[in-house]
Amino acid sequence: MSVPEGVLEEELALLYDEAPFGYLSTTPDGYVVRVNATLCTWLGFGADELLGLHLTDLLTAGGRIYHETHYAPMVQMQGFVREIAVDLVRADRSRLPVLLNATLVRTPDGEPRLVRVAVFDATQRRAYERELVRARDEQGAELKARAEQAASATATVSQIIDAATNTLLIATDADMIVTHFNRGAEQMLGHAAEDVVGRPSAGILGVEETRRQADALGVTPESAIIVAALVRHGRPRDWRITTRSGETRTMSLSFTEIRDGQRLIGYLCAGEDVSVRLRIEAAQAAALARELESVARLQEADRMKDEVVSTISHELRTPIASIRGYGELLADGDLGELTAAQSGAVEKMLRNAARLSALVEDLLHLDRIGSAEEVPLHLVPHDLAALVVEARDSLDQLARGRDVTLDVRVPDEPVLVLSDAQALERVVLNLGDNALKFTQDGGTVTLTVAATDAGCVLTVADTGIGMSEEDRTRARGRFYRSSEAYRLAVPGTGLGLSVVDAIVAAHGGSMEVESTLGVGTSVTVVLPTSDAAAVSATA
DSSP: OOOOOOHHHHHHHHHHOOOEEEEEEEOTTTTTEOOHHHHHHHOOOOHHHHHOOOOOGOOOOOHHOOOOOIIHHHHHSSSSSEEEEEEEEEEOOOOEEEEEEEEEOOOTOOOOOEEEEEEEHHHHHHHHHHHHHHHHHHHHHHHGGGGHHHHHHHHHHHHHHHTTSSSEEEEETTTOOOEEOOOOOHHHHHOHHHHHTTTHHHHHHHHHHHHHHHHHTSOOOOOOHHHHHHHOSSSEEEHHHOTTTSSSEEEEEEEEEEEEEEEEEEEEEEEEEOHHHHHHHHHHHHHHHHHHHHHHHHHHHHHHHHHHHHHHHHHHHHHHHHHHHHHHHHHHTTTOOOHHHHHHHHHHHHHHHHHHHHHHHHHHHHHHHTTTOOOOOOOOOEEHHHHHHHHHHHHHHHTTSOOEEEEEOSSSSSSSSEOOOOHHHHHHHHHHHHHHTTTTOOOOOEEEEHHHHEEHHHHHEEOOOOOHHHHHTTSSSSSSOOOOHTTTOOOOOOOOHHHHHHHHHHHHHHHEEEETTTEEEEEEEEOOOHHHHHHHHHO
């Protein structure tokens, strides 16, 4: 005798009301018409607050987009949706990650009537699956006492297990004959449940793979022996299983005994397809290997670059010294009187030779820093203020012929720094040279010396082209030149600040760079006072 449709629907609804998972039913266009107590508890809403809402009212913004692009079209076209992952919004506005399984129910005429939606809490999915197995065992024990309830309970558990389409669940009896083959197993392996149930499970897992697993566990490949070994092993193992279509997939499977008290009544095989995960892990490992290889090549290229720079710098010293020597002989008239034009040419030659010599010295200085060779510093007390005043003559020569104001501000009393005079002079000249190069005509370069509680402070500020924040953070790097320097074709090697930074660090000081694009740059060097530096060196 057939059961009237309305009565069957009401019985199903009452069953869902008591289900341990969330449930709601909606109209075909998504409005909630029924919701169970479990879902109300999860979300913190009363049933009357949820009825009449559209399903998208319970979703996050991303979930609503996914509803429109995937969930709703799939329900309309396929009549079902398997494990859509979304976040539901609780009454306290927190998020609950869930998996939705939806089925479209039609009238006898084929028209959409309602959509049943099973809601699973994804945060405890694995624990929940174990609970399902325990629940099924308990319901199996009830078969002896309550036949009618057992049939209903078995149907309910089967329905829930079938809803887990991302999980393979295969149940067998004690003789390894398949008794249940869920939809997840159907989708992953390509076999229909009716073709598998009632047959030995060895045909599904594959004879060769079963033998391989037995060899790995050190047992014979008989079904009962290997499954008992897998149960004792406890942890999931990867199986290479060939699907019905001939595709080989990697499944992570675990085996559990199903018992009625002390009596073994069967086994449950649970697993998931990890083929994609393993491919991703292999791709990531290959990408990491390529990245490490690239890093090694870059390190080797950097090492070779340093060797080339060091070698060339050493080799340039002798010819530069020769050029400067003969140039000075010409300038002094030792090789004959020069015309005004010749004197000007010699002056330019000597000036550029001096710049080239300074560049070589900078390169050699950085090379010694990079090779962990101690930079030879002869530390004695020097007056930083007097050194800056003396350096003004050299900076004036650099600014000759340009409309740039050079302002030097030093105190009347000495500002003593325990330092190497030549290295400290290079700090002042490098900073001053940088400021002059990057300051356009009409601008100002200011050198300030002050004695503070923090130490002796040298500040070189300009009203030049400035740097962007990205350029400022990278300005200390060797050979680094700002994008504005390239754009305006300002000459230079990008070594000035890196040399200053190295010298200041060797003196136990610090350097800070502040700059605003189009406004100017300020470099502040703080060095220990003579007494403080002496104490630091002694310690």
